Amino acid sequence: MSAPAPFEIGIFTFGELTRDAAGKPIDALARTRDILEWARVADQAGLDVFGVGEHHREDFAVSSPAVVLAAAAAQTQQIRLTSTVTVLSSADPVRVFEDFATLDLVSGGRAEITAGRGAYLESFPLFGQRLERYDEYFEDRLGLLLQIRDENPVTWNGTTRPALTDAGVWPRPAQAALPVWLAVGGTPASAARAGRLGLPLYLAILGTPARFAPLAGLYRxxxxxxxxxxxxxxxxxxxxVEETSQGARNTFFPHYSQYIGQNMPRTGRLDRAAFEDWAGPRGALFAGSPAEVVEKILWEHEVLGHTRFLAQVGLGGLSQAATLRSIELLATEVLPAVRAALGR
Structure with missing residues (x-):
């Protein structure tokens, strides 16, 4: 019997442009440069995965994950490169596959796709799609993406784009099969779909992590x-993460409160008591010392059985120096401790 794969840890970002106290957003050019530096540092420090997500709003710098990941591929050596997520409902699966197959060639076989329906809806009117067909678009286009991955040429007929007849889709990736993950925010039907299709699954943890245990069980x-x-x-x-718990929370609180206020308006800006609760031992927020982060990852592993953890970094206008130090600590203090504890 082969040994289990090592527990993987990585980072990701949506390239958010949180506004400062004067209401001025972070400059998109500066943020893009920041993101590429995060990828370089994560790769050099030994993290496993680097991801960028997709939004089509003025307060996010990334609308094309494949382009940003290709730039990161040219500046890294080992780290895997994934979208987090590709909004498949409003994308052409043929173009998505071609882009990520090209990324796979550029990176020497390090590309992955994370497909999702998206937490925001701005892409639907932008690309001329109707919201009432939200589920139909995703189901239809996921089926086509997987068929393109597994067959070439491909013959396909669906309801959301023109049919394909004996169509070749090129180039093919360096990997034998381009990995496709599904992102789930809390919908049981989505977790069940991933299980039926045999696709690896991301759980986007907000709220109490323990409430996602039934989704993991349903998936399996x-x-x-x-x-x-x-x-x-x-x-x-x-x-x-910082060297001390109190230091991490004092540094991060004003930035995170600003981030939540901007991106989750129904929640509003967090007060300090709510922040501390979210960052507590059973909360979803990872903000503390390396030892605290290790303990929480291991507890979540007991609850969910996951084998990959992706940390969303650079939130709320946090300084570049603080973000880079946090990435380094994740790689040098957290990752080896988690693997040692799990015997991998």
Whole structure:
């Protein structure tokens, strides 16, 4: 029997442009340069995965993950490169596959796709799509993406784009099969779909991590009912680490409160008591010392059985120096401790 794969840890970003106290957003040019430096440092420090997500809003710098990841590929050596996420509902699966197959060639076989429906809806009117077909778009286009991955040429007929007949889709990736993960925010049907399809799953943890345990169980049950082996589960969480717990929380609180206020208006800006609760031992926010982060990852692993953890970094206008130090600590203090504890 082969040894289990090592527990993987990485970072990701949406390239958010949180406004400062004067209401001025971070400059998109500066943020893009920051993001590429995060990728270089993560790669050099030994992290496993680097991801960028997709938004089509003025307060985010990244609308094309494949382009940013290709730039990161040219400046890194080992780290895997993934979208977090590709909004497949409003994208052409043929173009998505071509872009990420090209990224795979550029990076020497390090590309992955994370497909999702997206937490925001701005891409639907932008690309001329109707919101009432939200689920239909994703189901239809995910099926085509997976068929393109597994077959070439491809013959396909669906409801959301023109049919394909014996169509070649090029180039093909360096990897034998381009990895496709599904991102789930809390919908049972989405977790069950990933299990039935045999796709690895990301759980975007907000709120209480323990409430996602039934989704992980449903995912594994659905895979078993479909005759598939247990797939991989990844967890994504908001993150900041410093050498001491109090230092991390004092540094991060004003930035994170600003971030939540801007991106989750129904929640509003966090007060300090709510922040401390979210960052507590059973909360979803990772903000503390390396030892605290290790302990929380291991607890979540007991609850969810995940084998990949992606930390969302650079939130709320946090300084570049602080963000880079946090990335380095994640790689040099957290990752080896988690692997040692899990015997991997």
């Amino acid at each position: 049950k659905s895979a078993g009912q479909a005759g598939r082996g247990p797939g991989r589960i990844g967890v994504t969480s908001h993150f900041y």
